[in-house]
Amino acid sequence: MPTASGTQRVGTPRDLRAAPSEEREGEMSQTKRSKRSAAAAWAAMIAVLSMPATGAPDWLVLRDGARVETRGAVRLEGRRVLFTQANGSLAALPADEVDLAATEAANRPPAPPPAAPVEAAPVRRFTDADFAHVDDVETPTIAFYTTSWCGWCRKSRELLDRLGARYHEQDVEQSAAAAREKERLAPGSGVPVIAFRETVIPGYSERGIQQLVDAWRAAEQAAAAAREASRRPARARHAAD
DSSP states (O other), rough: BBBSOOOOOOOOHHHHHHHHHHHHHHHHHHHHHHHHHHHHHHHHHHHHOOOOOOOSOEEEEEETOEEEEOOSEEEETTTEEEEETTTTTEEEEEGGBBBBHHHHHSSSSOOOOOOOOOOOOOOOOOOGGGGGGGGGGGOOOOEEEEEETOOHHHHHHHHHHTTOEEEEEEETTOOOHHEEEEEHSSSSOSEEEEEEEEEEEEEEEHHHHHHHHHHHHHHHHHHHHHHHHHHHHHHHHHHHO
């Protein structure tokens, strides 16, 4: 504020002394923080550079990208990095010339090799020749002689289908051979004629058809067992191979 003499007062001597003191305190705080950061960096570098030796060569990577081959662990002593060169002699480099991150990456253990692929077991494929003798086993089939207009033939067909029987239907008016075979099995009879081996049923008989299908089913089961048994020798031969 203006004084009586007309001059302006800018501060007391005490105020003028305080400003430089505050600046010095700020500079000291910044210096302390810098020292703490540097100490943390040196500690990290010591941890990396003190890695134990491995069977493979180690590398010291410099900030300019150069790589120095070493043997065994390196150590930090003051501001120097001490290490053993590949020829066995001791050497030292300024610590600030060492690239910490690159050195760590260069000395990272290599990834394990990929596992060898597992070789699949050979697949043995069978052909018809392996089971040629299976065709010798009879496939039981019911003979069924009909005509297109016969109502009892249709009724017999429905019953055979309901019982799950395997049959071979032949129209005696369309096949002379079928007509002769029907006449041989049931001379003088009309249609239908249903036959399986020694059993012949002329006309429609639900009970007779049921008994005939039972005989066919027993023969079918026996044939299936025979086919399975005939395959065993071929399987045994391939297993021995």
